[in-house]
Amino acid sequence: MFSRLQPVATDPILGLMAAYKEDPNPLKVDLGVGVYKDEAGHTAVLECVKKAEKLRLDLEDSKTYIGMAGDLSFNAHIEKLAFGPHKVLLEGRTTTAHTPGGTGALRVAAEFIKKANPDATIWVTSPTWANHISMFQAAGLKVKEYAYYDYDTKGLKEDAMFADLATVPAGDVVLVHACCHNPSGMDLNFAQWQKFTALAKERGFTPLVDMAYQGFGLGLDEDTQGLRYLANEVEELILCTSCSKNFGLYRERIGAVSVVVDSNKMLETARTNLLAVVRSIYSMPPAHGAIIVSHILDSAELTALWHQELAVMRNRINDYRQLIIDKLQAEGVQQDFSFITKQHGMFSFLGINKEQIERLRKEFSIYMVGSSRVSIAGLNHSNIDYFAKAVATVLK
Numbered sequence: 089m090f091s092r093l094q095p096v097a098t099d100p101i102l103g104l105m106a107a108y109k110e111d112p113n114p115l116k117v118d119l120g121v122g123v124y125k126d127e128a129g130h131t132a133v134l135e136c137v138k139k140a141e142k143l144r145l146d147l148e149d150s151k152t153y154i155g156m157a158g159d160l161s162f163n164a165h166i167e168k169l170a171f172g173p174h175k176v177l178l179e180g181r182t183t184t185a186h187t188p189g190g191t192g193a194l195r196v197a198a199e200f201i202k203k204a205n206p207d208a209t210i211w212v213t214s215p216t217w218a219n220h221i222s223m224f225q226a227a228g229l230k231v232k233e234y235a236y237y238d239y240d241t242k243g244l245k246e247d248a249m250f251a252d253l254a255t256v257p258a259g260d261v262v263l264v265h266a267c268c269h270n271p272s273g274m275d276l277n278f279a280q281w282q283k284f285t286a287l288a289k290e291r292g293f294t295p296l297v298d299m300a301y302q303g304f305g306l307g308l309d310e311d312t313q314g315l316r317y318l319a320n321e322v323e324e325l326i327l328c329t330s331c332s333k334n335f336g337l338y339r340e341r342i343g344a345v346s347v348v349v350d351s352n353k354m355l356e357t358a359r360t361n362l363l364a365v366v367r368s369i370y371s372m373p374p375a376h377g378a379i380i381v382s383h384i385l386d387s388a389e390l391t392a393l394w395h396q397e398l399a400v401m402r403n404r405i406n407d408y409r410q411l412i413i414d415k416l417q418a419e420g421v422q423q424d425f426s427f428i429t430k431q432h433g434m435f436s437f438l439g440i441n442k443e444q445i446e447r448l449r450k451e452f453s454i455y456m457v458g459s460s461r462v463s464i465a466g467l468n469h470s471n472i473d474y475f476a477k478a479v480a481t482v483l484k
């Protein structure tokens with residue numbers, strides 16, 4: 089039977105991560121996977137996580153199963169972090185399950201959508217995170233794209249986006265990135281969130297908000313502005329969150345899926361369906377990462393430390409957004425890269441072509457995704473000049 093299988097192309101992002109690891113060039117630069125690196129090029133464990141892990145070792149008194157919804161204290165914290173003091177929480181209209189990573193949250197969401205409407209199409213931004221489309225298709229959902237990023241103006245294709253969204257039928261789902269759009273860094277402004285929300289109400293589609301980078305854009309609360317407005321207005325939505333980036337808990341695989349329903353009468357139905365999906369895929373999530381996050385958010389001191397550490401990561405990336413522009417200018421590059429400071433989060437498209445990307449990799453061991461998406465956190469004071477010179481060389 090296995091002989092019927094054909095080899096499958098490696099995932100474009102994770103394949104790049106492996107290729108970078110194997111490259112012996114000491115000057116190599118990793119701008120591929122969306123993983124934060126500090127000035128030393130290291131993805132360190134956050135101090136608040138270290139402290140919470142110590143606490144966990146002391147306090148943990150059982151390894152019994154955690155239950156399908158995962159850690160309930162974590163779920164409550166994540167809801168508060170995302171929605172703040174919001175009516176969807178006060179009215180008891182939200183149910184959350186902690187999941188193995190943001191990807192796990194998205195897959196649970198996809199299966200939940202399929203249970204609710206097996207004919208649903210899920211609409212994703214063009215372009216979107218490389219794994220969105222394949223994952224939703226693997227879950228058996230139809231996927232369509234709506235206009236989003238304009239490669240010419242390096243902004244949003246606003247008119248085309250709203251024209252596409254105005255054709256989405258009731259019963260379909262529209263995925264929207266809460267902040268730090270992956271891969272473009274180009275986010276909706278508040279007026280655009282309002283327009284998106286009006287269309288969701290008018291057309292009757294269900295929003296699926298993917299928030300993998302809360303705190304990496306403008307700030308923890310600022311990054312939820314669109315989500316909170318949307319949740320205030322629409323009757324139902326799904327939210328997928330991740331603690332990979334903002335808590336630096338990548339390998340612990342910790343995320344959450346929250347379903348907001350139109351009245352608390354529907355809550356039990358949503359909750360039991362969500363848990364049935366969880367049970368059918370992985371039964372229960374791993375506990376470790378969620379309890380670390382809970383310990384941090386239970387403690388005012390650890391929360392303050394986390395806020396500080398998150399701000400350091402966010403500010404470093406934002407500083408490098410400007411530095412890329414300055415350094416490329418200093419290398420005599422004529423093209424306009426000012427769009428980079430208008431974008432947020434880990435990524436921007438450099439806007440260079442395939443051949444230039446290939447040269448950067450072959451001649452300079454500089455790794456970025458084939459779309460020219462760069463993970464800005466891979467730059468530091470030791471490699472920014474090397475990077476700018478290399479980009480200037482391939483642009484000549």
Ligand code: LMR
Binds near residue numbers: 270
């Ligand atoms: C990325 O986009 O680089 C990250 O979200 C990591 C991943 O799993 O692709």
